[in-house]
Amino acid sequence: MSSTERLEVLFDRYVRRECTPGEVTELVLLMQDPAAEEILTPAMMALWERIRKEETTYPVNWEQMYASVTSVEDVQEPLPQIRWWRPMAAAVVILLAAAGSYLLFISRKTAKENTTMPVAMQDASPGGNRAVLTLGNGDTIVVNAHQNGWTAQEGSSSVVKKDSNTLVYETTGKNTATTVAYHILTTPRGGQFRVVLPDGSRVWLNAGSSVRYPVAFNGTRREVTLTGEAYFEVAADARMPFRVTAGAVVMDDLGTAFNVMAYPDEAQLKTTLVEGAVKVQRKEEAVILKPGQQVAAGQELKVQTVDTDEVIAWKNGEFSFNHNSIYEIMRQIARWYEVEVKFEGQHDTYLSGNISRSANLSEVLRMLELAGDVKFVMKDGQVTVIKK
Incomplete structure (x- = not known):
């Protein structure tokens, strides 16, 4: 059998999940041959067309994943540095970017017969629109438990639940109070919500986050405090700059759109500018970001250029990974699905790709298993990560 024929056979076996570990290694080696592209392109295109015709809804952004596959050919780095997937299986897993959820679909249909599936038959539903509002007097309100149109009054301001995921503040008259009340909007793990502040600025809160703000902005600055992650679209007002404080880091802007990730369990606080301009300061250090830049507050403020669509994918209903460690x-996943995560041993797995946040946890974990050298066991609200 020629190498060309062998490559075609192995590719077919691989997409059917019939390859042995030795055959996977052989496939990787054969795919490094420049002739492999010409051989495999028709097969991959046929597979792509077959997947697109399936009526089943898959938890993957197909258009973006396919673009990722077809763009790999433009990368001039040697195989071990391919940015889309973990180096050890990079060449083969490129196929999974187009075929992964198709394989997931096949495995789901045969799950009852397949007793070797590593994900235990337990599941968790995705998060949703959930939030708690703390009023100025300390009273708490479970916002998602109220119907649209619910309203509360605080001084000269009112807050209205406009729809299933949005609170809107409106000023009903001149503020004559000597002190301004503050509200806190909190999303639990598995929750997300949006709030339109009194000045018209909009804030999207990710899971496990909170934002504290006044019910009316007075003085020379609009100030809010954040924990967790939020995306801000700030209403322009040069006379009253907008400030976000997250821990020891302060972000100032005049009217812009940016994302702040400030979870306590993350090693670095990250601010990403989508449009406009923002100044990020920590003590004596300060940087001014341009659109498409991100500053990470580690031992120093470090600026880099990033894909903003990936950073704010959570706001648009997706997980977006770009060479992220399995720990990240x-x-x-733990925040969005309200599960605890345990690792067995040390892991050096890095993965990339997009998956819908509306998918059940089992679907997400199966996609990760197909793409990397990890497997998962789900039991009693805990996910254990195991090296394959």
Whole structure:
């Protein structure tokens, strides 16, 4: 059998999940041959068309994943540095970017017969629109328990639940109070919500986050305090700059859109500018970001250029991973699905790809298993990560 024929056979076996570990290694080696692209392109295109015709809804952004696959050919780095997938299986897992959820679909249909599936038959539903509002007097209100149109009054301001995921503040008259009341909107793990502040600025809260703000902005600055993660679209007002404080880091802007990730369990606080301009300061250090830049507050303020669509994917209903460690990925999953995560041993797995946040946890974990050298066991609200 020629190498060309062998490559075609192995590719077919691989997409059917019939390859032995030795055959996977052989496939990786054969795919490094420049002739492999010409051989496999028709097969991959046929597989792609077959997947697109399936009526089943898959938890993957197909268009973006396919674009990722077809763009790999433009990367001039040697195989071990391919940015889309973990180096050890990079060449083969490129196929999974197009075929992964198709394989997931096949495995789900045969799950009852397949007793070797590593994900235990337990599941967790994705998060949703959930939040708690703390009023100025300390009273708490479970916002998602109220119907649209619910309202509360605080001084000269009122807050209205406009729809299933949005609170809107409106000023009903001149503020004559000597002190301004503060509200706190908190999303639990597995929750997300949006609030339109009194000045018209909009804030999207990710899971396990909170934002504290006045019910009316007075003085020379609009100030809010954040824990967790939020995306801000700030209403322009040059006379009253907008400030976000997260721990020891302060972000100032005049009217812009940016994302702040400030979870206590993350090593670095990250601010990403989508449009406009923002100044990020910590004690004596300060940087001014341009659109498409991100500053990470570690031992120093470090600026880099990033893909903003990936950073704010959570706001648009997706997980977006770009060479993220399995530890980073599982922290995101733990927050959104309200599960505890345990690791057995040390892991050096890095993964990339997009998965819908509306998918059940079992679907997400199966996609991660297909893409990397990890497997998962789900039991009693805990996910254990095991090296394959």
